[in-house]
Amino acid sequence: MSIIVNEERRIFLLQTLHNSYAFGVDDQGLLRHLYWGNKIDAIDDFEMPVLAEVSTNDPVFEITREEFPVYGRLRYKEHCLKVTFADGCREVDYVYENYKIENHKDYDELIITLKDSHYDLYITLHYKVYGDFDLMERSVTLRNASQENMAIEQLQSAQFHIPYENLNFSNVHGHWGAEQQRFVQKVSYGKVVIENRRGISSHNHNPYFILDRDASETQGEVYFGALRRSGNFSGVVEQTPYGETLVQMGLNDHDFCYNLAPGEEFSAPAIICGYTNQGFETMSHHLHHFAQAFILDNDIRPVLYNSWEATGFGVTCEEQLKLAKKAKELGAELFVVDDGWFGERNGIKNGLGDWYVNKQKFPHGIDELIDEVKSLGMMFGIWVEPEMVNPPTKLYKEHPDWIYHFANRVSDTSREQYVLDMTREDVQQFVYQMLDDLLTSHDIDYIKWDANRPISQSNLDRSVWYKHIEAVYDIVKALKKKHPHVLFEACASGGGRIDYGILGIFDDFWTSDNTDACDRLTIQDSYSYIYPIKAMRAWVTDCPNFISNRDIPMRYRFHSAMMGTLGIGCNILKFSDEETKLAQEMIALYKEIRPIVQEGDFYRLENLSEDDYRSYEYLKDTKGLLFVFLSHTRIGHRPLTLKLRGLKKDTRYKLTYGDQEIHKSGAYLMERGIDLRLSGDYASELIFISEM
Structure with missing residues (x-):
């Protein structure tokens, strides 16, 4: 079962192949986050912490890990939803209504319904669980069941709670002709904001987040999410005073207001999200495989x-x-x-x-x-x-x-x-x-x-x-x-x-x-x-x-x-x-x-040389490729030891390039690696891999 519910304690446990995501409803009707990380099978082990404020300046709403915080009451943190009702009230006060589970061919979906305590505003949270891909897809839909208009001033797709401080945040910056320039920065106190306000998307930031605990390509914890939206978006990363890091991502509230008419629904874009303790490579593979399975068609692209x-x-x-x-x-x-x-x-x-x-x-x-x-x-x-x-x-x-x-x-x-x-x-x-x-x-x-x-x-x-x-x-x-x-x-x-x-x-x-x-x-x-x-x-x-x-x-x-x-x-x-x-x-x-x-698996290989090598590997079934680039030779030029990844340890492989042919085991190629030396300016090599 990818979705497990403890009815008595009102706790929900979402299970993928390797991971778990848990949240529940407390005695005040608040939806509260409990866990996101490596798989935990026993739902009964999860408990709902008792709410307790630090002081009158640290109210419980500020401290509690709400699954979907809204604007109103003693909340001063980032919120996912802000609404102005027809009578001028600008506060949302939700209560938990119910849940249902839908089983589809490719995923299971948990649907949580919240309702404002006074107004006929329904907030529906969607959690699609793609178990074999170790991914979830979260989104939210608002429904105006009243006879009057409601003004939606902010709607974020989701909030994520990560139980660590001093994480690394990565995204891209750039401008025309220099898009997709990856940057990494340490998250400390204060807020990291990425956004686009231009309407026609942007060359500057991209609508995703990656947060890691000093991860490498193959090791370390990584939390990530990619928004399914073009145009204006915003993302906020905040290390709180209470020992965790929050992430929100969704529609940019800059110059935004959506008039929700009576009977109308309005949805935030979905966000594909996941966790791994095996580094950036596994993160990329999960997203690439998801795209191949559910987003892209199966046709090979023409030259x-x-x-x-x-x-x-x-x-x-x-x-x-x-x-x-x-x-x-x-x-x-x-x-x-x-x-x-x-x-x-x-x-x-x-x-x-x-x-x-x-x-x-x-x-x-x-x-x-x-x-x-x-x-x-x-x-x-x-x-x-x-x-x-x-x-x-x-x-x-x-x-x-x-x-x-x-x-x-x-x-x-x-x-x-x-x-x-x-x-x-x-x-x-x-x-x-x-x-x-x-x-x-x-x-x-x-x-x-x-x-x-x-x-x-x-x-x-x-x-x-x-x-x-x-x-x-x-x-x-x-x-x-x-x-x-x-x-x-x-x-x-x-x-x-x-x-x-x-x-x-x-x-x-x-x-x-x-x-x-x-x-x-x-x-x-x-x-x-x-x-x-x-x-x-x-x-x-x-x-x-x-x-x-x-x-x-x-x-x-x-x-x-x-x-x-x-x-x-x-x-x-x-x-x-x-x-x-x-x-x-x-x-x-x-x-x-x-x-x-x-259609193959893609690997960003580590450069073990002081020279500016770039090496990439592709694997599909029994065949693979290595692309190796050297922009220019430096003083004291050294060879490159290239360690491959994703091979079968006990299988013999043939590597061919130019007039050379190498026969080695998968274990040797991944642990010892092969030595290459490119020379000159803008040198490159394409190496073919095949199982023997």
Whole structure:
């Protein structure tokens, strides 16, 4: 049983393969957290502590480990819910109502219902238990059963109680072109806040938390949670004066208010959460396996060619046809036309919103290109930015009220564009119809959906931050229901929409506009802690790179991009014969190994050298891969001793690379390891692993 209940003592015990999570209802009707950690089978061992205040300045509400604290009474801590009722009361006072258990094919669910003691506000807490994955999924739903409106001013998805102090908190920071920069900081007194206020997600922080007790990849306690939400979110980590660390994560209350009408329900986004005492590797594997099982489809992702860096806005049918033929020669399976194919789109100042095929660029229509791409045996994809509009366009001139704006303020443009008010039904219908017409009229297999600026002048309704993203979700869900073969890529000026909210609705992440192969290793490494490799688009692009101005060998660039879902973004018409041959070889090789890359277990290997090596391992069934990188050789260069992980101790393995072949036991490879020496600048090696 994954959910055990002691009816008499009103204690709930959630059980996964290795872990337990316990909470209960006390004599005052408060829902109180009891335990989260390694598995404890005996529910009768759990007791409800008696509430006792330290002093009048430390009331029991402040001290007790509430499962879902609300705003009101003698609470001054972070709270998960704040509501203003129709009569002006701004305090929630809940009491426990009941519970029920639902058994589903893939999970069991505990549903706890709380109710305000006076108002007809129902708070339903959901705990989905994925036992074999050592994960839970928590969420909360509010229901207004009264005849009057209620204003929801704050709603967090969950609060977590971790019974330790001086933990390490990790997340990512960054900006455009430098997303997914992992940081680790010690949690002490005071609060750590991560958030996004931009509406179109963010390059700065990501909606997850990782807290550890000096853990390594393979050892140590780790608590973690990933929010299933794009756009505005907030997370708070606080070490309390009472010997524990609290975490909350959910909707950002910045400029937020949701009017909950009579009879209406409103849900916070779910948060996937877990615990392990086996380090970051196990955390990553649990999340990756969950994504593979329940979020991503089972299809292998195709090798993509994107024409942006070859042509920019200067798209013409003739040039795209040349690129398509060359892409096919190299081995690409999907040809994507990026920005510049529509409207009067010759730069960033015009075109967005006028989604008709530019007749000067495609005098015979875009089907001429699509038909040629299809005749070459490739899929066809196209770039769109449906949430935006440029001021000179026909769409904006006809519907100036369709953008976010205040009547007596000048609306900001950013990147020469406005943001469409996606909370309006007519705007939603326009965006859906435009994309549906595009997919119905043309044989398109792949949509790259971009979003290149944040929201401003967000209109008078403060629920816009929530409703905008819901509209994006709903439109793509409806399109995929009607066009189930179409893949959608989530792009937001690079990696601004990497989250578990968009994943599963969209199929791939564009990880960053920074395609420098060396920088991408850092970005990809940080990404891998939480998100599955299969959804990580990675391109090979031209050198010198437009951001770093570095000139990196093509072999290294391919190896870096082959660690995810491979794409090519070079101006391939300028390839030399030697570059063409190498690209063909690497793409063919990727097609052989991609089931291991996209669906295998991923390992971040320890660097035991003083040199800047980066090493990564993939395992799937009886086969595996090692990617090893060295950015540059240092003085006193030493070899790398590389210890593998995840192998079977008593099984013999063959490792091959170049003209070398190594036969060793799994125990030897994991405990002793192999010695490697790469030399020079931007050296890389791909090593093949197979059971003998």
